[in-house]
Amino acid sequence: MGLIENAERPNFILTTIDTLLRWGRSHSLWWCNAGSACCSLEFAAMGGARYDMDRIGSGLVRASPRQSDVLLIPGPITKKMAPIFVRVYNQMPDPKWVIAMGSCAISGGAFRESYSMTRGADTVLPVDVYVPGCPVRPEALFYGLLKLRARVRGTSNIGLAHREPIYVPPDLPPEWEAEVREFLGEHEAC
């Protein structure tokens, strides 16, 4: 049903429940496992004993987008992979968030001039938090995760259901627009 998400406008009861839900969600953000490059090893280090993301409830890295809240982009997205990332993002249940980790995911980094790379994850996905570094240290990613938690707590979900359900990158470069559409196209009607 989604009492909060389907609401037309906020009232006292809805906002109170929404605050409670956001508080709960921010303490149980689960990751979608999508290690695209070397930053994912720093992400793995964050799961270890020294940094231990389990202690803030974010220790679960799910193998299925259906059980995850956060899509971590730990590296450059090639033009081949871009439609796949868009598809995985669209298979995640609302509400969902994206973290761009490292220079490559922010702007293309060292591969910016490459013929096969996108210029950053935000050309294909709506990124919430950017974590700079090459590679990102686990502390930095942890800080980024804390920032995301603050965002999750601070952003209302009321009326979310009125958003377009399937995300299509708004400014697709023409040369790989066809590929993204192919990955989404046959499923677009629901």
Place this chain on the structure above:
Amino acid sequence: MDTYANLAALVLAGLVGLAFVFALYGAVKLLAPSRPYALKNATYECGHDPLGEAWVPYRLQYYAFAIIFLIFDIETAFFYPIVLVWRQIGTLALVETLIFVAVLLVGLLYAWKRGVLKWD
């Protein structure tokens, strides 16, 4: 009197438990956002369209091999405790072990004669 009190406690605990379950499921039904669409419900295979069937046929002969493997597996598992008490039991242990092996061997010989061990 005491029996009734116990019964009442049991019924009360059951009712509270039932109410708890219904309250939780009701809250989920009310609050959980649900927006299914075809792409979201599509089979997840790392972002690609699934290739082939989920049901992969295996050769039936693996079944016979697994059964025959069990013969040797159980044999080894039962030998270890016998070895532990070997000194106390003595010759009887050897005889019993050999009988045990002989029984299992009959099964293996039967499978052999039926041609299960041949792959083709």
